[in-house]
Amino acid sequence: MNPEVHVPGWEWYYVAMYFFIGGVSAGAYFIGSLAELFGGERHREISRTGFYIAFPLILLTPPLLIADLGRPERFWHLLFHAKSGFPYLNFQSPLSVGSWALLLFGAMAFLSFIDNLVAEGRLQSVPFARAYSRMPRKWYAVVGSLAGFFVAGYTGVILNVTARPFWAATDPLIGALFIASGASTGAAAIYLVMAWRKKIAAAGLPGLDRFDRLAKVLELVLAVAVVLLAGRWAAPLLRGSSAVMFWGGAVLLGTLVPLAAGWYLPRAAEGAALPERWATVLAVLVLVGGALLRISLVHAGQVQ
């Protein structure tokens, strides 16, 4: 490990925010598709909400990515080779593969979004609706959730596959950690939107709750493992602003508090969902924790 390796100077408000918003979008989408594929009718509202969230959020991300470029007007070079004009893909570069995955995910999220609108009768244009009713929606949910897992995870691989000591020392765990965080923040976003649309479907909630808890346990284990794996390079996560964001935000607000609340908060009945007000507060905490997780890890690798 060479501490003289240069820092890229990725800004937290562009790159870490992209990692976060992309993770929420991808998480909401793969939860939506998995609920649809495995869960059937009673989880329909959850999968619909996931598809409603994924597309608008992923639309927010390209401007963030482009704004961080040194030459924003050349962003299209990521997809097409500037000299030949042919599509360009570099399999050794997660950033190159990720650009295509983001495009594919965006396309699938768009199809699922439209599909939702047609299914709920909000898109009345007849030829449109007829065309979409013939679309193999399960297939693009499968392709989209694979792309979604990729979008949630490759951002961690981007950090790990560098020579910066902290990021290199935590290889290969950040990709999996970001996927787990994408799942828990995606579930939180689904809950918030369902509450906002007043469509808390009690039938599907226990399933979402169970999945969410498993994702948070995985996230917690991976977050601790990241610090242990970093060893002597973990210093940025032990003192300073990154440490506060990581332990206070990502670990405490993002995983420990919601998990503990799930155990201890009173419920209406055995196995019933948490009261809506508490669940809403916890969902907001999880989203804040997820953002702080990305910010702290992007920052920790760039401390000189």
Add this chain to the structure above:
Amino acid sequence: MPKGMFVDTSICTGCKACQVACKEWNGLPHEPGHFRFDPVEKRPVAVNFTGDSYDNTGDLSAADWRHVRFIEQFSEDRARSRARWLFSSDSCKHCNDAGCLNACPTGAIVRTDLGNVTVQQDVCIGCKYCIPSCPYGVISLSEASGTVRKCTLCNDRIHNGLGTACAKACPTGSISFGEVAGLKAAADRRLAQLKGLGHADANLYGYKEAGGLNVFYLFLDRPQVYGQPETVVVPQKRLPVSSAVTVVGALALGAAAMVSFRERGSREEDEEVKK
């Protein structure tokens, strides 16, 4: 045939003619100053200027493609017999397995037929992913152009039969330019000579690192003393395992979704919902 440079630090005098020649030939600007208000001085002070009389750049950057290091080795009592002052002129090593080139998502970083690695300035988008991917801390973003810049091994000169500007300017022959195979033969001879003179710690750096460096060094002390990492892992070597573990994470969540959303008896309940 790959071209490269052999930097024999044992005969470097730290004159920095290479730094000047590099700046002049490549038309490189001065390092842009970053000023911050100093409460003691009560005026803005540049925080990224070293203020050292010897090492004036401190690091390689988009504007400084050569950097001469000054390493002082004095014993505690400052006895002159045990004093040594080491110099080393550093630059891009033009690795055969180049982390920056592997990481580039646009194909802006290319290797030419002479083995040197250059950034096509009209293609680079300034995504900055190559910067942490260089295990040596060479490539850097230029604030002026918004693209990354680094040593090109004087791409324009070497494709027209000239050597690099730094090698041309070096007054002691510490930097020599030529075909890598020939340079290595000369380096081996020089190492044997130095070992014979009693420099037991002398070593050649760059034969194995990062697939072999086209710009390689003879050091009188351990590479780490000269700021060069002793074990170099090109980041992309870790990509397969990193990806595989991420896929395992995804599979674990997929399994979690399966057990969470499909509980026992849910099929029958679904049927009831449909009715």
